[in-house]
Amino acid sequence: MQPLEDIEGKAKAAADKKAPFGEDLDLGKYDRSFVPHKYLAEEEICALPEMERRLLLMSGLDVTGRGRGGTFFQKDTTVVHCRSLQEGIEVLPIKESLKKYDWIKDYFWKLVPVDQDKYTASAALELHDGYVIRALPGSKSIYPIQACLYIDKENLQQNVHNLIIAEEGSELHVITGCTTSPKMKRGVHVGISEFFIKKNAKLSFTMIHNWAEEMAVRPRSVAMVEEGGLFVNNYICMRPVRSIQMYPVTHLVGEDSTAMFYSIVVGTPGSNFDIGGRIFLKKPGCRAEIIQRAISNGAYVMNRGHLIGEAPDIKAHLECKGLLLKGGVIDSIPQLSAHVEGVDMSHEAAVGKVAREEIYYLMSRGLSEQESISTIVRGFLSVDIKGLPPMLKAEIDKAIDASDKDAF
Numbered sequence: 001m002q003p004l005e006d007i008e009g010k011a012k013a014a015a016d017k018k019a020p021f022g023e024d025l026d027l028g029k030y031d032r033s034f035v036p037h038k039y040l041a042e043e044e045i046c047a048l049p050e051m052e053r054r055l056l057l058m059s060g061l062d063v064t065g066r067g068r069g070g071t072f073f074q075k076d077t078t079v080v081h082c083r084s085l086q087e088g089i090e091v092l093p094i095k096e097s098l099k100k101y102d103w104i105k106d107y108f109w110k111l112v113p114v115d116q117d118k119y120t121a122s123a124a125l126e127l128h129d130g131y132v133i134r135a136l137p138g139s140k141s142i143y144p145i146q147a148c149l150y151i152d153k154e155n156l157q158q159n160v161h162n163l164i165i166a167e168e169g170s171e172l173h174v175i176t177g178c179t180t181s182p183k184m185k186r187g188v189h190v191g192i193s194e195f196f197i198k199k200n201a202k203l204s205f206t207m208i209h210n211w212a213e214e215m216a217v218r219p220r221s222v223a224m225v226e227e228g229g230l231f232v233n234n235y236i237c238m239r240p241v242r243s244i245q246m247y248p249v250t251h252l253v254g255e256d257s258t259a260m261f262y263s264i265v266v267g268t269p270g271s272n273f274d275i276g277g278r279i280f281l282k283k284p285g286c287r288a289e290i291i292q293r294a295i296s297n298g299a300y301v302m303n304r305g306h307l308i309g310e311a312p313d314i315k316a317h318l319e320c321k322g323l324l325l326k327g328g329v330i331d332s333i334p335q336l337s338a339h340v341e342g343v344d345m346s347h348e349a350a351v352g353k354v355a356r357e358e359i360y361y362l363m364s365r366g367l368s369e370q371e372s373i374s375t376i377v378r379g380f381l382s383v384d385i386k387g388l389p390p391m392l393k394a395e396i397d398k399a400i401d402a403s404d405k406d407a408f
Contacts, residue, residue: 007114011124014115021302022245022274025216027118030157030188032126035076045073045081051182059177059210061148069143070133075150076158077128088139089172091147092132094161104132107163111194111222111251119190119218123159130160130192135170135201144173144206149191151215152181157188164193166201166229174203178217179210186214195223195231199254202230209237209244213270219246227254227283235263235275243272247304250278256285263292267299267328276304276333281314281343288316296328305347306335312342322351325373 018024045063048056053063065071070084070091084091097104114124131147151158166172178189189211197203211217225231231250250259261277279288290305307316322330334347354373362372 007109007124010115011121014121015118015125017115017117017121019117019119019218019245021247023216023243023272025188025218027122027157027188029155031153031155032122032128032157032159034128035078035153035156037075037078037080040073040080042081055179055182055210056148056150056177058208059148059179060175060206060208061146061177065146067143068146069141070145072131072133072145072147073150074129074131074148074160076153076156079129082131084145086139086142088136088170089141089145090132090134090136091145092134094130094132094163095127097132104163107165107194107196108161109194111196111224112192112220116220120192120220122157123161123190123192123220126159127161128159130162132163132165133172133174134163134165135167135172137167137198138169139167140171141173144175147174147176149176149178149189150180151184151187151189153187154184155186157190159190161192162194163196164203164205165196166198166203168198169200170198171202172204175206175208177208177210180212180215185212187212188216188218191217191219191221193219193221195221195250197223197225197229197231197257199226200228201226204232204234206234207236209235209241210239211237211241213240214242216242217244217246219244219248221246221248223248223250223259225250225252225254225257225259227257229254229257231259233259233261233277235261235265237273238264238266240268241271243274245274247275248277249280250288251280251282252286252288253282255283257283258287260288261290261292263294265293265301266295267297267301269298269326269328271299273299274302274304276302276306278306278308279316280308280310281316282310284311284313286311286314286316288314290318292320292332294320294322294330296322296324296330297326298328300328301330303330303332303349304335305333306337307345307347308337308339309343309345310339312340315344317345318347320347320349324351324353
């Protein structure tokens with residue numbers, strides 16, 4: 001267990017350390033002070049203004065809680081609602097948990113290096129809050145747990161730290177949405193997430209970003225998957241944003257463990273995305289897949305993907321595909337690293353545009369030109385995400401449907 005004093009010391013030493021890639025932010029220009037909000041009962045959440053409820057729903061949070069096994073809702077720096085509706089699933093604010101439970105400290109800053117860069121350092125030194133979602137041994141998540149990190153205050157830097165733990169033999173499904181209020185334009189979100197998937201456990205984690213046009217977003221996440229475990233990590237961003245820089249890492253440390261990353265990104269004019277993922281396959285029988293879909297409507301999109309085979313009898317595939325609709329730039333950097341004999345690893349990358357013959361064909365079938373383009377784009381974005389229950393797959397489809405009305 002890393003003493004909290006050591007965490008603070010390492011963070012202070014890295015307070016000015018730049019990230020190795022992506023736009024560098026001057027964090028001194030943003031407000032990190034505490035923003036108080038009252039706790040909201042269930043009926044008070046349902047009574048939020050219609051525009052806010054719509055934004056929350058587009059980010060995966062249903063204020064009614066229907067079809068959900070629990071809810072975590074943080075507004076600015078304050079947790080305004082937190083509860084679990086299912087036995088065997090815990091949903092807790094992380095700051096409260098650190099005070100109450102010693103076992104939390106066995107997971108806190110265990111996977112993400114606190115001195116990785118200025119963003120991890122800032123999250124450690126000025127933590128606002130975040131969530132702990134834990135499935136107890138053998139428990140099964142009947143409905144997804146929903147979590148929302150919401151920003152209402154202009155020019156706020158929101159610092160959160162999340163722990164997601166699927167204990168041995170458990171099954172956990174999480175939808176986490178990040179969004180801003182209709183009036184809010186500029187800010188920074190720094191999110192630290194650490195995932196622990198124990199022996200024979202299953203975790204599906206879906207992140208939906210629905211930010212404001214001048215938001216800068218800096219998630220830092222690492223996962224560890226033990227023997228026979230499964231981690232499915234989905235990422236969806238189809239709304240305007242200033243810049244997102246994220247590179248989630250997963251360590252497959254147990255035999256026959258599996259990790260699958262799926263991302264769907266639509267970039268609008270002025271947006272800057274530097275995204276990707278890295279998976280280490282450390283034991284025989286490990287399996288990994290990274291599937292990325294990116295559309296540029298005038299944005300800069302960097303797709304990175306890295307698979308590292310460190311044991312024989314592993315299988316891994318990386319696929320980066322981009323579509324240019326209205327200009328912009330898409331860069332793809334797929335990377336495979338094989339360290340031993342007996343690995344099976346592959347990748348493919350492609351960037352293209354909508355073919356006119358496909359549009360003409362659909363128009364000949366009675367669709368308008370815009371309907372034809374939308375149909376082609378929808379097909380491009382359609383990704384067969386394995387390992388998801390039908391209910392969660394339906395939620396992802398709803399999020400894409402809600403977003404693409406504005407994106408295209």
